[in-house]
Amino acid sequence: xxxxxxxxxxxxxxxxxxxxxxxxxxxxxxxxxxxxxxxxxxxxxxxxxxxxxxxxxxxxxxxxxxxxxxxxxxxxxxxxxxxxxxxxxxxxxxxxxxxxxxxxxxxxxxxxxxxxxxxxxxxxxxxxxxxxxxxxxxxxxxxxxxxxxxxxxxxxxxxxxxxxxxxxxxxxxxxxxxxxxxxxxxxxxxxxxxxxxxxxxxxxxxxxxxxxxxxxxxxxxxxxxxxxxxxxxxxxxxxxxxxxxxxxxxx
Amino acid sequence: xxxxxxxxxxxxxxxxxxxxxxxxxxxxxxxxxxxxxxxxxxxxxxxxxxxxxxxxxxxxxxxxxxxxxxxxxxxxxxxxxxxxxxxxxxxxxxxxxxxxxxxxxxxxxxxxxxxxxxxxxxxxxxxxxxxxxxxxxxxxxxxxxxxxxxxxxxxxxxxxxxxxxxxxxxxxxxxxxxxxxxxxxxxxxxxxxxxxxxxxxxxxxxxxxxxxxxxxxxxxxxxxxxxxxxxxxxxxxxxxxxxxxxxxxxxxxxxxxxxxxxxxxxxxxxxxxxxxxxxxxxxxxxxxxxxxxxxxxxxxxxxxxxxxxxxxxxxxxxxxxxxxxxxxxxxxxxxxxxxxxxxxxxxxxxxxxxxxxxxxxxxxxxxxxxxxxxxxxxxxxxxxxxxxxxxxxxxxxxxxxxxxxxxxxxxxxxxxxxxxxxxxxxxxxxxxxxxx
Numbered sequence: 001x002x003x004x005x006x007x008x009x010x011x012x013x014x015x016x017x018x019x020x021x022x023x024x025x026x027x028x029x030x031x032x033x034x035x036x037x038x039x040x041x042x043x044x045x046x047x048x049x050x051x052x053x054x055x056x057x058x059x060x061x062x063x064x065x066x067x068x069x070x071x072x073x074x075x076x077x078x079x080x081x082x083x084x085x086x087x088x089x090x091x092x093x094x095x096x097x098x099x100x101x102x103x104x105x106x107x108x109x110x111x112x113x114x115x116x117x118x119x120x121x122x123x124x125x126x127x128x129x130x131x132x133x134x135x136x137x138x139x140x141x142x143x144x145x146x147x148x149x150x151x152x153x154x155x156x157x158x159x160x161x162x163x164x165x166x167x168x169x170x171x172x173x174x175x176x177x178x179x180x181x182x183x184x185x186x187x188x189x190x191x192x193x194x195x196x197x198x199x200x201x202x203x204x205x206x207x208x209x210x211x212x213x214x215x216x217x218x219x220x221x222x223x224x225x226x227x228x229x230x231x232x233x234x235x236x237x238x239x240x241x242x243x244x245x246x247x248x249x250x251x
Numbered sequence: 252x253x254x255x256x257x258x259x260x261x262x263x264x265x266x267x268x269x270x271x272x273x274x275x276x277x278x279x280x281x282x283x284x285x286x287x288x289x290x291x292x293x294x295x296x297x298x299x300x301x302x303x304x305x306x307x308x309x310x311x312x313x314x315x316x317x318x319x320x321x322x323x324x325x326x327x328x329x330x331x332x333x334x335x336x337x338x339x340x341x342x343x344x345x346x347x348x349x350x351x352x353x354x355x356x357x358x359x360x361x362x363x364x365x366x367x368x369x370x371x372x373x374x375x376x377x378x379x380x381x382x383x384x385x386x387x388x389x390x391x392x393x394x395x396x397x398x399x400x401x402x403x404x405x406x407x408x409x410x411x412x413x414x415x416x417x418x419x420x421x422x423x424x425x426x427x428x429x430x431x432x433x434x435x436x437x438x439x440x441x442x443x444x445x446x447x448x449x450x451x452x453x454x455x456x457x458x459x460x461x462x463x464x465x466x467x468x469x470x471x472x473x474x475x476x477x478x479x480x481x482x483x484x485x486x487x488x489x490x491x492x493x494x495x496x497x498x499x500x501x502x503x504x505x506x507x508x509x510x511x512x513x514x515x516x517x518x519x520x521x522x523x524x525x526x527x528x529x530x531x532x533x534x535x536x537x538x539x540x541x542x543x544x545x546x547x548x549x550x551x552x553x554x555x556x557x558x559x560x561x562x563x564x565x566x567x568x569x570x571x572x573x574x575x576x577x578x579x580x581x582x583x584x585x586x587x588x589x590x591x592x593x594x595x596x597x598x599x600x601x602x603x604x605x606x607x608x609x610x611x612x613x614x615x616x617x618x619x620x621x622x623x624x625x626x627x628x629x630x631x632x633x634x635x636x637x638x639x640x641x642x643x644x645x646x647x648x649x650x651x652x653x654x655x656x657x658x659x660x661x662x663x664x665x666x667x668x669x670x671x672x673x674x675x676x677x678x679x680x681x682x683x684x685x686x687x
Binding site: 051076083090094099102103107155 | 620621622623625626627628629630631632633634636637640641643644645646647648685
């Protein structure tokens with residue numbers, strides 16, 4: 001059971017950004033997708049989620065064998081894919097608690113009981129060290145960077161997806177906030193969830209160790225390996241990978 | 252004394268009638284492209300309709316009880332067509348000297364109070380419909396909350412138009428005396444019907460020194476061809492406060508001028524409004540935040556949404572007169588287009604005749620933010636529901652200013668109902684925008 005990305009070509013505004021990406025994330029696995037700014041990481045995350053800004057010109061996105069290439073974002077979400085946004089939108093006028101209840105209910109046949117929802121919310125807020133007052137605020141409206149990321153991970157915990165894509169969840173966080181967020185993500189790991197951590201830096205990987213590391217450059221995955229690849233990157237930097245690729249292409 | 256004001260009133264009605272007969276049916280033009288015209292109104296086919304009074308709250312027409320809820324308000328005056336059909340006030344409030352009755356009755360029972368305030372801020376010589384109201388009003392509503400009396404539960408006034416062919420001339424006069432405090436809700440309601448009707452209304456409320464009033468207007472004339480041409484004023488005296496929240500949730504054509512006046516030092520106002528237009532509705536609002544003295548404060552926020560081929564124009568003026576230094580006020584207006592064929596205007600403007608004030612304003616006309624819709628969809632929420640939540644969330648800050656749970660619930664439900672009616676069209680429109 002997994003998310004399969006096959007030969008994905010994506011364009012926006014007449015420019016191709018992804019030039020044939022293949023990636024499989026199975027339940028129970030943690031993957032890290034690393035790459036410098038502008039390499040296409042966020043495009044991949046948003047294309048997995050179905051952002052209408054990006055046009056898929058070739059390739060497929062499958063979840064447990066079902067073709068989701070043409071599916072609307074809400075269908076993908078209900079099928080079990082979740083993305084934590086790098087820059088989540090603010091939703092003025094809608095409280096965190098109301099938003100969460102709506103989102104939880106969207107994925108269910110019958111509305112969740114008030115008591116059950118309350119218990120689930122409290123449990124996850126404890127896990128993420130979130131003040132109960134937080135849930136009365138309008139979602140992401142006037143939130144600090146750290147609060148936004150926490151709200152994203154709270155949603156991840158509440159929605160319990162089978163595939164989680166974390167887009168630069170570590171960016172803009174101080175060390176304490178990073179630890180809380182990373183601990184939260186870690187606590188959610190298990191056989192029922194596959195996680196794709198998208199990051200520029202290796203620091204979140206000090207808290208969560210991926211089994212698989214993929215490096216993306218200029219819209220292609222150029223190297224893949226185990227956790228040692230992240231260490232190598234930490235030592236040598238992206239220029240090293242870039243040079244290596246250039247050399248391999250006879251450049 | 253009583254006879255003399257009644258006589259004076261009939262003289263004033265005669266003078267207003269002369270103005271009415273002299274004045275043409277107006278057309279309002281602004282900036283060359285926005286026109287509000289009454290040329291489709293067949294005024295001579297409309298007439299005041301009279302009804303039998305009802306004995307109990309439960310006997311009121313369903314349009315009224317559905318809006319007001321099951322519980323009888325602390326005080327209520329209901330005008331159906333041209334007739335004041337029901338009037339009730341909690342005896343405890345009456346004992347404290349609170350008056351809530353038809354204006355007609357107040358003229359004979361409290362002439363000295365009515366005389367003191369009647370049309371202080373309204374003029375019969377303000378076009379055909381202001382004259383019509385001054386000449387022809389019947390029934391009406393009169394509220395007086397005496398010095399120092401606080402009324403917690405909302406006092407309520409209803410204008411109901413039941414059937415096509417009705418011309419309703421309405422006049423509400425309210426006075427909140429020194430250090431008194433109350434809430435007033437005024438409803439303008441009609442069931443859905445086919446045909447024309449007119450509501451020409453006057454509303455004036457005076458908040459005396461140290462007093463506090465929270466006023467809500469809820470207009471829902473239904474889907475009939477109801478024209479609403481009204482003038483409304485709220486005047487706030489020294490160290491007094493008024494919160495004024497007009498809500499326009501239905502009306503074939505609405506042309507209203509609303510002025511909120513901080514008339515003396517230390518007076519403070521909050522003015523928020525909302526509108527939701529649909530179908531072929533046409534709404535034209537002009538509000539003035541008038542500061543006549545210094546050391547006054549104001550805060551105006553209006554929000555609207557448009558569906559169908561509706562038109563809505565909101566123009567909000569901040570006017571600070573010469574010498575009104577140390578005035579601090581602020582006005583913002585937003586209009587959200589939910590249909591490619593709707594047209595909206597949000598125009599803030601400013602006249603400042605003195606120095607040492609802060610007055611800021613802003614206006615936007617926009618659409619649903621597609622990044623917000625996408626974000627919500629990624630949480631499994633279908634587009635239609637995401638749009639509904641966003642529109643409700645957009646209005647929510649204004650709705651919460653009501654600080655009145657049952658009315659908030661009613662407004663939310665009516666907005667949700669209107670959105671549901673337009674759902675298909677709104678979803679299609681935003682989806683097109685998303686992939687554009």
